[in-house]
Amino acid sequence: xxxxxxxxxxxxxDEDLEIFFxxxxxxxxxxxxxxxxxxxxxxxxxxxxxSGFARVFYFKNKKDVTHYFFAPQTLSTAVESVMYHKPSYxxxxxxxxxxxxxxxxxxxxxLAETNITVNQIIQKILLDMLIAFSKRFYRSQFETAHxxxxxxxxxxPELFQHVSLGHIASYLGISQQTLxxxxxxx
Numbered sequence: 001x002x003x004x005x006x007x008x009x010x011x012x013x014d015e016d017l018e019i020f021f022x023x024x025x026x027x028x029x030x031x032x033x034x035x036x037x038x039x040x041x042x043x044x045x046x047x048x049x050x051s052g053f054a055r056v057f058y059f060k061n062k063k064d065v066t067h068y069f070f071a072p073q074t075l076s077t078a079v080e081s082v083m084y085h086k087p088s089y090x091x092x093x094x095x096x097x098x099x100x101x102x103x104x105x106x107x108x109x110x111l112a113e114t115n116i117t118v119n120q121i122i123q124k125i126l127l128d129m130l131i132a133f134s135k136r137f138y139r140s141q142f143e144t145a146h147x148x149x150x151x152x153x154x155x156x157p158e159l160f161q162h163v164s165l166g167h168i169a170s171y172l173g174i175s176q177q178t179l180x181x182x183x184x185x186x
Contacts, residue, residue, distance in 0.1 A: 001073055002027070004089070005102040006010045011121050012091045020111065025103040030054075030094035039091040044082040045102045049074050052098025053162045055171075056090045064130075066170040069159055075125055077105070078153075096162045149182050 003025055007013045023057060027050065032070070040059050047054075049070050053090070056076065058066040067090055070076045078088035082105045094100070100127060112119040139148050149172060153160065169179040 002050055006048065007121070011124070013115065013117060013121075013152075017115070017117060020107075021103065021134055024107055025101050027099060027101045030098045030100060032096050034093040035095045036094060036100065036172055037088070040087050041081070042085065043078050043088050044078045044106060045104050046082065046104075046108075047092065048101040049076070050099040051098070051100055053095040053159065054098055054100070055093055055095055055149065055163070055167060057093060058090045063094060064170070066167045068132075069156065069167075069171065071156055071158065075128075079115070079126070079129065094163075095167065106110075108142060140173060145178060146182050146185065147174055148172050149179070 004018055004022055007021060030052070035045065036054065043171065047070075049072050051072050053132075054070045054076070055066050055077075056070070057064055057066050059065070064114075068076075071154075076092065080086050080092050081088040107124065108118060110161065112122050139151060152168070152172070165179055166176055169176045172179065174182075
């Protein structure tokens, strides 16, 4: 599904907004492993995964850590960078060949000042991200590694067909060896 179809389905945008989003959106193809943006960059765009899988990552003690996964039909950006003009502490990488729509935030923010629908879209995107990250934080604090693994399978079973076990282990905050033990516990 492309960005316009997604917005029409999720947010019921009208024809004028469809034309607006179409005029500011660029779609790119990324290869498996290709980095869309590196940590430390200043971002000005929002990313929509049309197809493929991507991850948000950062470096901790020179180690690559997976922060979050994005499946098809999801929106992503580094909020602190786009909203507050700070360098992003995360990067974004395609995990499989992916088609990603990219659109600048500045004209959306400007239009949101006078268009209630665009304002509601921004609010919903930010609330969805907040809920997702709150859920992730809760799980990291109160669930065992096995419970976090089971939750990840339940919420996104396709992920395991497309993402390396190293990235999954990193996301879960465990070693690959521990992940192998957990996977064998069925």
